[in-house]
Amino acid sequence: MAHAYDDAYRRSLDDPEGFWAEAAAAIDWDRRWDRVLDASRPPFYRWFKGGMLNTCYNALDRHVAGGRATQPALIYDSPVTGTVRRYSYGELTDLTARFAGALAAQGVGKGDRVLIYMPMIPEAVIAMLATVRIGAIHSVVFGGFAAKELATRIDDAGPKVIVSASCGIEGNRTIHYKPLLDGAIGFATHKPARCIIVQRPVAPCVLDPSRDIDWQAAIETATPARCLPVEADHPSYILYTSGTTGQPKGVIRDTAGHMVALKWSMANVYGMAPGEVYWSASDVGWVVGHSYIVYAPLLHGCTTILFEGKPVGTPDAGVYWRIIADHGVRALFTAPTAFRAIKRDDPHGKLIGQYDLSRFRTLFLAGERSDTDTVQWAERMLGVPVIDHYWQTETGWPMVANAVGLGQLPIKYGSPTKPMPGYDISVVDADCRPLPAGEIGAIVVKLPLPPSGLLSLWNADQRYIDAYLSEFPGYYKTADAGYMDEEGYVFVMARTDDIINVAGHRLSTGAMEEVLSTHPDVAECAVVGVADQLKGQVPLGFLVLKAGVDRAHAEIAAEVVAMVRERIGPVAAFRAATVVARLPKTRSGKILRGTMAKIADGEAYTMPAAIDDAAVLPEIETALKGIGYARVN
Numbered sequence: 001m002a003h004a005y006d007d008a009y010r011r012s013l014d015d016p017e018g019f020w021a022e023a024a025a026a027i028d029w030d031r032r033w034d035r036v037l038d039a040s041r042p043p044f045y046r047w048f049k050g051g052m053l054n055t056c057y058n059a060l061d062r063h064v065a066g067g068r069a070t071q072p073a074l075i076y077d078s079p080v081t082g083t084v085r086r087y088s089y090g091e092l093t094d095l096t097a098r099f100a101g102a103l104a105a106q107g108v109g110k111g112d113r114v115l116i117y118m119p120m121i122p123e124a125v126i127a128m129l130a131t132v133r134i135g136a137i138h139s140v141v142f143g144g145f146a147a148k149e150l151a152t153r154i155d156d157a158g159p160k161v162i163v164s165a166s167c168g169i170e171g172n173r174t175i176h177y178k179p180l181l182d183g184a185i186g187f188a189t190h191k192p193a194r195c196i197i198v199q200r201p202v203a204p205c206v207l208d209p210s211r212d213i214d215w216q217a218a219i220e221t222a223t224p225a226r227c228l229p230v231e232a233d234h235p236s237y238i239l240y241t242s243g244t245t246g247q248p249k250g251v252i253r254d255t256a257g258h259m260v261a262l263k264w265s266m267a268n269v270y271g272m273a274p275g276e277v278y279w280s281a282s283d284v285g286w287v288v289g290h291s292y293i294v295y296a297p298l299l300h301g302c303t304t305i306l307f308e309g310k311p312v313g314t315p316d317a318g319v320y321w322r323i324i325a326d327h328g329v330r331a332l333f334t335a336p337t338a339f340r341a342i343k344r345d346d347p348h349g350k351l352i353g354q355y356d357l358s359r360f361r362t363l364f365l366a367g368e369r370s371d372t373d374t375v376q377w378a379e380r381m382l383g384v385p386v387i388d389h390y391w392q393t394e395t396g397w398p399m400v401a402n403a404v405g406l407g408q409l410p411i412k413y414g415s416p417t418k419p420m421p422g423y424d425i426s427v428v429d430a431d432c433r434p435l436p437a438g439e440i441g442a443i444v445v446k447l448p449l450p451p452s453g454l455l456s457l458w459n460a461d462q463r464y465i466d467a468y469l470s471e472f473p474g475y476y477k478t479a480d481a482g483y484m485d486e487e488g489y490v491f492v493m494a495r496t497d498d499i500i501n502v503a504g505h506r507l508s509t510g511a512m513e514e515v516l517s518t519h520p521d522v523a524e525c526a527v528v529g530v531a532d533q534l535k536g537q538v539p540l541g542f543l544v545l546k547a548g549v550d551r552a553h554a555e556i557a558a559e560v561v562a563m564v565r566e567r568i569g570p571v572a573a574f575r576a577a578t579v580v581a582r583l584p585k586t587r588s589g590k591i592l593r594g595t596m597a598k599i600a601d602g603e604a605y606t607m608p609a610a611i612d613d614a615a616v617l618p619e620i621e622t623a624l625k626g627i628g629y630a631r632v633n
């Protein structure tokens with residue numbers, strides 16, 4: 001008998017409109033769609049054309065009307081402030097409606113952008129939901145980005161209002177957000193009309209009366225706003241993600257497809273039932289936070305956890321188990337790096353035994369490659385299935401997973417398992433020819449992407465086509481390389497572009513190179529991702545100095561490290577750079593970044609056939625040894 005997964009997957013490819021129409025019945029519509037898939041304007045496919053609906057209604061009001069008014073919708077657990085606060089669906093709806101009214105009072109209406117630069121506090125979730133409630137479009141920017149990065153996003157999104165907070169708390173440090181925000185607005189050409197600021201008791205900030213409004217004051221005087229039904233393909237949010245240059249890509253998410261796919265995933269991928277507690281230990285600034293802290297659990301009528309802390313050090317490596325036990329968490333979704341941190345601090349899982357994890361059912365990992373050691377450690381320690389799954393900001397939900405709600409498939413270590421419904425995935429060569437099982441090539445998805453796939457890039461339709469659709473005609477390019485085995489299991493091996501994955505955060509080495517190249521002493525540079533036991537990868541810079549520069553190399557390296565922190569932010573984790581006489585290149589001038597990364601990792605490498613001057617590589621190796629890299633493992 002066919003497995004339920006095989007059946008669902010086959011149906012989704014044979015009859016996509018039937019499959020997704022069935023899934024769409026789980027969402028409340030103000031007006032039903034005319035066409036499930038509108039393919040009249042490729043490559044701009046649209047799901048549920050003609051439909052009208054509202055995301056906030058489906059995430060909140062609908063559940064209040066359906067009997068969940070007193071069920072916790074959100075539990076804010078913040079070990080860094082010693083706070084646990086529960087918001088029922090009724091309370092969260094009320095607060096959201098009032099903040100939506102506050103936004104409307106500032107002139108925010110349908111299609112206007114609201115930029116959200118906030119720590120992990122409930123107001124961040126309320127601001128997101130309030131924005132979509134009135135048909136506006138949010139753009140959340142992760143707090144670990146510096147003012148310059150924030151400014152780039154302000155200029156691209158053109159927000160009418162920015163919502164922020166006086167500070168964030170990183171472990172035992174207070175990060176003052178307001179100076180970063182003011183700095184960013186200073187750098188940006190676009191100026192928002194208003195900033196609404198949450199004053200946190202730990203470190204309130206000074207407001208600028210000509211521009212800033214206190215959140216509490218805004219909400220107290222606001223008239224609650226109703227949900228505005230919007231078109232199915234109306235953008236619900238823009239989320240910037242690293243591209244190969246310093247200009248990030250503004251991924252646009254639709255309204256209907258987003259909800260249909262997320263709702264489907266909660267039951268079928270994550271095996272969750274409405275009313276259960278779901279926890280995604282990520283940040284609202286990343287896609288995982290958008291989809292699985294905020295939207296999916298609420299669309300499904302679950303209780304979601306908002307965790308303001310770190311897997312270790314707040315106060316210890318037992319905090320995940322404490323939260324699972326205290327709140328009855330059924331499924332946890334986090335990045336492998338969090339488990340590597342826990343494993344490092346508590347290798348024998350001594351802290352696990354102190355908590356009652358009997359209600360915990362499944363651990364999901366994504367955001368980077370799951371190393372087998374970490375997966376097996378988690379399996380042993382927790383005694384539950386550990387499910388690796390693969391997706392991207394662009395898709396908004398898993399492309400490849402072991403859909404436990406359909407019945408778990410056998411796990412193969414190193415593989416996130418099989419393509420999810422609607423994802424017709426192939427591995428192809430440079431000429432877009434399918435490769436046989438086991439051979440590594442580009443991972444591509446046949447168009448159209450299933451519901452929730454990006455509509456385009458904000459203000460950049462041509463860039464959307466160039467970045468994702470041109471190289472393999474008829475397919476979406478994931479920019480990941482990997483292979484499929486004979487049974488259709490997908491193995492994701494590496495990025496094919498200049499993106500690296502640092503602690504589950506997606507970062508552009510190209511953007512870092514742009515920063516290094518502005519140093520007055522640097523003639524040429526390269527940044528590569530090198531292996532790191534905790535974070536998976538970290539960036540490492542190579543600098544070629546201008547002729548005649550005779551300053552101490554360590555001093556210049558320290559300066560570029562500070563520059564990356566200042567321009568991109570601490571999240572880049574750029575901590576090391578080395579000076580070299582020249583960079584290894586191909587005869588056509590392409591820098592051999594992959595070879596440099598291998599040397600840094602102490603891995604064997606084959607001499608690239610097209611190398612311009614093979615004598616450069618030993619020089620690179622010597623320079624790397626000088627800063628503690630390139631040791632044979």
Ligand code: COA
Nearest residue numbers: 143144170175282288311335337338341367503504570571
């Ligand atoms: N606001 C301001 N600064 C932030 C920040 C935020 N929201 N998030 C991170 N930073 C800072 C950190 O304080 C750190 O600064 P530092 O260089 O001064 O120490 C820097 O950015 C790097 O942060 P991070 O990558 O989180 O590293 P870490 O060493 O503080 O912690 C882990 C390491 C593994 C514990 C941490 O990366 C983690 O919890 N990862 C979980 C995975 C995750 O959430 N992934 C998201 C995608 S699913």
Ligand code: AMP
Nearest residue numbers: 366367368369389390391392393492506
């Ligand atoms: P982001 O858009 O930030 O979610 O990053 C997406 C990228 O992270 C993907 O393109 C992959 O390179 C990587 N990634 C995410 N999940 C996995 C996984 N399960 N296995 C391997 N790589 C992953």
